[in-house]
Amino acid sequence: MLRTHTCGELRLSDVNTEVTLSGWVQRTRDKGGMIWIDLRDRYGITQLMLDDSKTPAELMAKARELGREFVIQATGTVIERVSKNDKIPTGAIEIKVTALDILNPAKLPPFLIEDETDGGDDIRMKYRYLDLRRGVVRQNLQLRHRVAQQTRTYLDSQNFIEVETPVLIKSTPEGARDFVVPSRMNPGEFYALPQSPQTFKQLLMVSGFDRYYQIVKCFRDEDLRADRQPEFTQIDCEMSFVTQEDVLQMFEGLVRHLFKTVKNIDLAEVPRMTYAEAMQRYGSDKPDVRFGMEFCYLKDQAPALLSREGAVYKLPSGGLGVFDSAEVVVGICAKGCAEYTRKQVDELTEWVKRPQIGAKGLVYVRYNADGTLKSSVDKFYSEEDLKQWAAVFDAEPGDLMLILAGEANKTRKQLNELRLEMGSRLGLRSPDDYKVLWVLDFPLLEYGEEEQRWFAMHHPFTSPKPEDIPLLATDPGAVRANAYDMVINGTEVGGGSVRIFQRPLQMQMFELLGFTPEEAKAQFGFLMEAFEFGAPPHAGIAFGFDRLCSLFGGADSIRDFIAFPKNNSGRDVMIDSPSPIAQAQLDELKIATK
């Protein structure tokens, strides 16, 4: 080893020890007679010291050559520091240097290697290997390492077997777009990279593996929205002979284990909510339940679903077209926001009218501190009406009610966005406050208006609730799935389902999804056949590992938790990939670019 100790381990108890350290020069301070060097490695920073009066001139001169990020090896004696630094664990000591070697000089990096850097996104991505030197970035990846290890520890303890499934598989048209790989040995044919190991993990259940997991790379050739990556990592799991309840318990256990071991947080029991309730109360299948601000309905197409006791209210026809014609009139109560200025309210109105949200307008009701009510619809509704609204909204003097109206699904989605925005503005969404939620009973199918056909909401292998199976023939949209999502702080971190394990039901599903029997056979024939050879009841789940890590790290972007991420065009700007390949390669593969 080119060191006897790391830069993070020496303490007062090591004083008088002769040590050799290696690392990077974080900074040097030259006070004429004295030179201090902060030497950095993954484990910490240790201060080196050279004293003109006791150090050979040659050594002093060498120390003066050092620039930032030089790689050096230093030997010396551990001494107690006169002025201690209690911000770092090694702050009580320094090394009185007796020998110094430059292992590799360094050009000045294009941005500061500090937690607070002066480098923009682009330059840091181009020099990702330098960005990774920064403590904050490295800690993200160390966190990721811990989450991975603890995931394995938990799943191992629960008898899960890690099995590697293939990366070179077969393209299937269902779902997102595949990345494909031309086969040289089978000209004209292609492998596909897996969007998930779904069919393989189901086959492993047919094989009797009973409990499978894998932390595995998956691939989707999608147009990259912010914070999507063409390659991403899943914690992929499957179990046999289980009910939905068993899966929920098992993976609530995993998440509890991770919070405890990685964050030292004792997670409360994870509450559960049906999809229908989540949509009604929050307008989202992944509600952020760190804060309340639940939906309050002045008018609803399905009042039976109203979750808040006593909130059923009959909105009178007031002459306001958008209310009178609306499927739903629904709002939120922003506590303590009655004092919002007209300008602030106008700005909110503009905010919801942006194309990303798409609302036509925003109705507000101020519940002034003096008990009076003032709204943007005073022309149409009496103060008595507004009082009743305040009751529905559970509003108190000082609150601001924000109301949207229109077609039910659209309006709920818009109000969901507004609720999240208000939650952020009111500081109700701290990244250190973790609220975990199970969302259950998703619809099995959703209708594609454009394609005029049903699509699987989760995937084609998800089992309908047994009691809803008769509806498959009569009212497919009403069929609920044994499917579940885990939501943390408004982000879906995992999802899964009980699977279909019997061939006739799977065939019925494929038929509903518009597969001809020939197409079903060509694409999933092996799975259909496997179901005939003794497939056990099984269920599973997959967690977005990058996302889970970013949540644990309290960050918004998954990119910071991936060592070498790609940009929004799917490019790795560091290695400059993708890139053209040689004509000879194309020829061997028997393909041509157009």
Add this chain to the structure above:
Amino acid sequence: MLRTHTCGELRLSDVNTEVTLSGWVQRTRDKGGMIWIDLRDRYGITQLMLDDSKTPAELMAKARELGREFVIQATGTVIERVSKNDKIPTGAIEIKVTALDILNPAKLPPFLIEDETDGGDDIRMKYRYLDLRRGVVRQNLQLRHRVAQQTRTYLDSQNFIEVETPVLIKSTPEGARDFVVPSRMNPGEFYALPQSPQTFKQLLMVSGFDRYYQIVKCFRDEDLRADRQPEFTQIDCEMSFVTQEDVLQMFEGLVRHLFKTVKNIDLAEVPRMTYAEAMQRYGSDKPDVRFGMEFCYLKDQAPALLSREGAVYKLPSGGLGVFDSAEVVVGICAKGCAEYTRKQVDELTEWVKRPQIGAKGLVYVRYNADGTLKSSVDKFYSEEDLKQWAAVFDAEPGDLMLILAGEANKTRKQLNELRLEMGSRLGLRSPDDYKVLWVLDFPLLEYGEEEQRWFAMHHPFTSPKPEDIPLLATDPGAVRANAYDMVINGTEVGGGSVRIFQRPLQMQMFELLGFTPEEAKAQFGFLMEAFEFGAPPHAGIAFGFDRLCSLFGGADSIRDFIAFPKNNSGRDVMIDSPSPIAQAQLDELKIATK
């Protein structure tokens, strides 16, 4: 859970417990009044029992419907067996069944789901999910799981961080052929799948990660020889601020940990041998040292390298052309084989003359039990000569000396094959006998006669031995690398090197390998640049994980240790991949097949 216990856990102490088990019907025995069912899951087999005199007729009828591999759920009481089966852990008990459900019927599988099956390779690969049900195959994958977990446990304990490197990277012409992935978002450009994460792990060292590992899929588009897979798994590791000795110690530690925890074997200290010595003594850079049978030289172009004391012998010119003109005359001593019949010796001669071996012939000398010597070259050499040969071979009466002659490298390779064959024939290569070896000091470069240029023997990032650097300019073939292989039982399971970490030396290497400065920059510019920003001395190793597992499992083929392997044409015959893709997909990718 659809069970209270697994099929592997009930014991005598559970007698009188009411239990529910789920699993597969391994077999049923119907003795008229009694029916026994062997119920199987991953954890074991438990016997179910139904007794005509105490079981409702309806239940007996259902039990009679069961076929092999039906998936059932059975409830009943644990009772002590009258005739116990001491071959299985549950053999002392059986379940007196009170309820039975068929969860899924099964067609008769196309081959026996038993350790000894009647299914050939092809049918088992097509129905791999059924093959995986067989205990022997599942145990291979459970072993693989244990090796992976223990690898992580060890490396975690040594402060290694697991970092995921990208799968979609950039094609480089050096090395084997890449699999490529057309980029839809960057038409005309391609990603490549990594042959190894080599450059990324080196960049992680530049980033200061200090110790990295990953159990990672790698890809090579090679013409598949037996027992190669287009996708395979590596244990990939890299360390900073280390010497070769540190790496050898660290990974000898890993292998010792794996032998102890997975096989309960206390591995002896791993001996070391230079490449030159291995070639001289065994004709191979991965000698199988489970047995001796070392090379004995009657004539050698470099007698100084002779390893066995006193074995230097001057072969007289005897008039035998192949000996007189040979660079080397070298043989092995097959202990106790003097009684080989003429037919056996002829068969061995034919064996070495096969094109795969390519020897021109085989000279033998029998050292008969009565002390006389008889050879196939009696015409050319006296018994006195043969006596001297016997001394060189350390042969005793009863032994058979087998001798090849010709060009040094070729002849050694041929004799290596013969030695391994004789080792196998003499039962000296038991898979349960583990002999681990480090082979060191590989040549840095090898000359490609066809291409008329130097190639990196390991890869272009391998560091020459510092003392040999001057030879780079004068005698490149003589330069030794700081490169090392780990060999177990004659199989290379891992290899690595100290890396070049300084730009000038790396540029010199690229130049030697025939890269123009432009090519070097286009392909490895980011690495060259990284070396200028403070790269630490570093070194690493990668283990072939599939191979390591097959060795631990005592098997020859890696295919048995991969859940879903591909065949020799790179096909997955189960899912029928690769396969044609839709024209629309090709159009989107802007490529065409030819």
